Amino acid sequence: MENSEFVRKHGLEAFMEQQKEKYTCSKCGGIISIHDRKCSECQAKMDD
Ligand SMILES: [Zn+2]
Numbered sequence: 001m002e003n004s005e006f007v008r009k010h011g012l013e014a015f016m017e018q019q020k021e022k023y024t025c026s027k028c029g030g031i032i033s034i035h036d037r038k039c040s041e042c043q044a045k046m047d048d
Pocket residue numbers: 025026027028029030039040041042043044
């Protein structure tokens with residue numbers, strides 16, 4: 001799996017940091033829903 005490959009290369013801490021960034025809205029800093037990839041705060045849609 002892609003994720004375990006990343007952890008192996010960069011470590012778990014870097015992985016957690018990447019995930020945190022991935023699920024944090026770049027517009028308002030809110031939490032992005034994993035299911036619909038939409039910010040729970042400002043409803044901004046995240047493409048990827
Ligand atoms: Zn937002």
